[in-house]
Amino acid sequence: MSMQMPNEDEGGELSEINVTPLVDVMLVLLIVFIVTAPLLTQAVKVKLPKTEQTEPAPDKHIAILSVTAGGEAHLDDKTVALDALENELKALQARDPEISVQLQADRAAIFESVAKVMASAQRSGIGKLSFVTQAQ
Numbered sequence: 001m002s003m004q005m006p007n008e009d010e011g012g013e014l015s016e017i018n019v020t021p022l023v024d025v026m027l028v029l030l031i032v033f034i035v036t037a038p039l040l041t042q043a044v045k046v047k048l049p050k051t052e053q054t055e056p057a058p059d060k061h062i063a064i065l066s067v068t069a070g071g072e073a074h075l076d077d078k079t080v081a082l083d084a085l086e087n088e089l090k091a092l093q094a095r096d097p098e099i100s101v102q103l104q105a106d107r108a109a110i111f112e113s114v115a116k117v118m119a120s121a122q123r124s125g126i127g128k129l130s131f132v133t134q135a136q
Helices: 020-041 085-095 111-123
Strands: 062-067 073-075 078-080 100-105 128-131
Touching (some): 062 111, 073 085
């Protein structure tokens, strides 16, 4: 007697996995992704006007708040401790309710110091806070 392998006619089990349905599903998902991906990244297309670079108009209601690389805060060329900064900004806000603060942070400044300065400005009631950067 010899051992015979069951063939398909005898109804034996196959030990191979049929990957055709898996490939079909993956191809459908790939097509869906390819079709929908560009739709997710599109925004409203507008043609922006082109202008020459100009200097901002001088404003008398501006205060410069700087953070040095060492984490020191300066308010209009006056060194202010981080603990006393909130009171200084409140006094500045009381003198000029339309005050706008421009925040200049050194590139090497510790982020914790910058975050404390921003939090002090928010708690003091400063409504206009802008960040000054340098063009590349």
